[in-house]
Amino acid sequence: MIVVEDVHKHFGGFHAVDGASLNIGAGTITGLIGPNGAGKTTLFNVIAGVLPPTSGRVTMQGEDITGLPPHELFHKGLLRTFQIAHEFHSMSCRENLMMVPGGQAGERLWDTWFSRKRIAEEERALRAKADEVLEFLTIEHLADEKAGQVSGGQKKLLELGRTMMVDAKIVFLDEVGAGVNRTLLNTIGDAILKLNRERNYTFVVIEHDMDFIGKICDPVICMAEGKVLAEGSLDEIKANEQVIEAYLGT
Numbered sequence: 001m002i003v004v005e006d007v008h009k010h011f012g013g014f015h016a017v018d019g020a021s022l023n024i025g026a027g028t029i030t031g032l033i034g035p036n037g038a039g040k041t042t043l044f045n046v047i048a049g050v051l052p053p054t055s056g057r058v059t060m061q062g063e064d065i066t067g068l069p070p071h072e073l074f075h076k077g078l079l080r081t082f083q084i085a086h087e088f089h090s091m092s093c094r095e096n097l098m099m100v101p102g103g104q105a106g107e108r109l110w111d112t113w114f115s116r117k118r119i120a121e122e123e124r125a126l127r128a129k130a131d132e133v134l135e136f137l138t139i140e141h142l143a144d145e146k147a148g149q150v151s152g153g154q155k156k157l158l159e160l161g162r163t164m165m166v167d168a169k170i171v172f173l174d175e176v177g178a179g180v181n182r183t184l185l186n187t188i189g190d191a192i193l194k195l196n197r198e199r200n201y202t203f204v205v206i207e208h209d210m211d212f213i214g215k216i217c218d219p220v221i222c223m224a225e226g227k228v229l230a231e232g233s234l235d236e237i238k239a240n241e242q243v244i245e246a247y248l249g250t
């Protein structure tokens with residue numbers, strides 16, 4: 001699905017990503033682990049078009065996507081989840097889902113003037129889709145709650161839900177488990193597995209919680225000092241001496 005070839009990202013003289021190469025297989029849930037400062041988030045941001053690489057190449061299904069902006073990648077089905085922006089906190093969870101670009105008929109001026117009826121129909125369809133997503137994620141009871149009022153874990157589910165409003169192929173999730181209680185983390189894990197199995201989503205997940213990684217990810221890729229150290233099952237990674245050294249060294 002994604003091939004990363006010798007990607008570098010420098011901030012001044014600092015090499016946050018220093019020649020990383022990896023493959024993300026279609027249909028996998030790949031875990032990206034490594035000590036703090038390993039360059040995982042920076043690499044994510046390069047792949048997802050948030051940061052241009054200093055050098056190197058990223059391809060998606062054989063097509064060069066290096067440096068493409070996020071909205072173009074979005075249309076290709078490559079999504080990186082983002083925290084719900086503060087401006088959206090006062091909107092309901094359902095409305096947050098309905099706001100995802102690509103689905104809003106009302107934003108098209110032409111339609112606004114010439115086809116009010118069609119807009120109403122599309123809005124109903126969008127609302128139905130949002131409700132379906134909330135149900136899939138087992139948070140249908142939050143449909144009318146303000147997004148700013150729900151818990152951290154529920155917000156994460158909502159972020160995941162936004163990827164379901166469009167036809168995502170590959171979703172990048174950064175620290176899904178941060179500040180999330182165990183029960184909700186399990187719900188998030190189940191939602192990821194279900195999306196992977198039923199909708200064929202490919203995932204790349206940065207996470208520090210090894211139980212979570214072990215439960216949903218295969219393969220696991222370990223980065224340290226801007227490079228990929230090892231790839232394999234979590235057990236293989238845990239037994240890898242370079243990986244152990246990288247973790248102990250921090």
Ligand code: ADP
Pocket residue numbers: 011014015016034035036037038039040041042043
């Ligand atoms: P990880 O996600 O593995 O913890 P990051 O990609 O966040 O690692 O960071 C890798 C290194 O790059 C860190 O030392 C961090 O301080 C540095 N870094 C990240 N973003 C920037 C930036 N915009 N400017 C300068 N240094 C940065």
